[in-house]
Amino acid sequence: MKQDIENYRSIFCAIDKDSDGKISSLELQDALQTLEVDIQIDTIAGMIDLVDRDHDAHLNLKEFIHFLYICENGRIDDYKSILFLASDDNYSMVINKQRFQYIMQKINLTMDDEEVLQTFKQYADKDDDTMSYDVFLEIVDEMERNK
Numbered sequence: 001m002k003q004d005i006e007n008y009r010s011i012f013c014a015i016d017k018d019s020d021g022k023i024s025s026l027e028l029q030d031a032l033q034t035l036e037v038d039i040q041i042d043t044i045a046g047m048i049d050l051v052d053r054d055h056d057a058h059l060n061l062k063e064f065i066h067f068l069y070i071c072e073n074g075r076i077d078d079y080k081s082i083l084f085l086a087s088d089d090n091y092s093m094v095i096n097k098q099r100f101q102y103i104m105q106k107i108n109l110t111m112d113d114e115e116v117l118q119t120f121k122q123y124a125d126k127d128d129d130t131m132s133y134d135v136f137l138e139i140v141d142e143m144e145r146n147k
Contacts, residue, residue, distance in 0.1 A: 008061075
């Protein structure tokens, strides 16, 4: 990942034409078009919204790295994949209870703290109180079927 981060930093600097330390969705879209990456502006804007922790509608370097992490590890056409990876703040391919609850809110499957706790007791596949994407997907699919 360290080598990737250096590569991402170089890419970030190339995209950040005005060197303000931030990339707008338009700058990002232009760069992706240059690279012949087929992704809609709405998808880009949605992904920026998910990783934009300071809510300024731009990506700083850390947020840009997270954006690329999602692009490299997820499926852009699969909102569950995007949400899971956007919640995976430390790039570990697992999420904790708080991030799980955040995702549930984003997909209108709101759970209170007790429901989250019970879900983790029943399904968590890791000893450190985290869950993998496969388990997450199983839970969300089941909840959507029972909706």
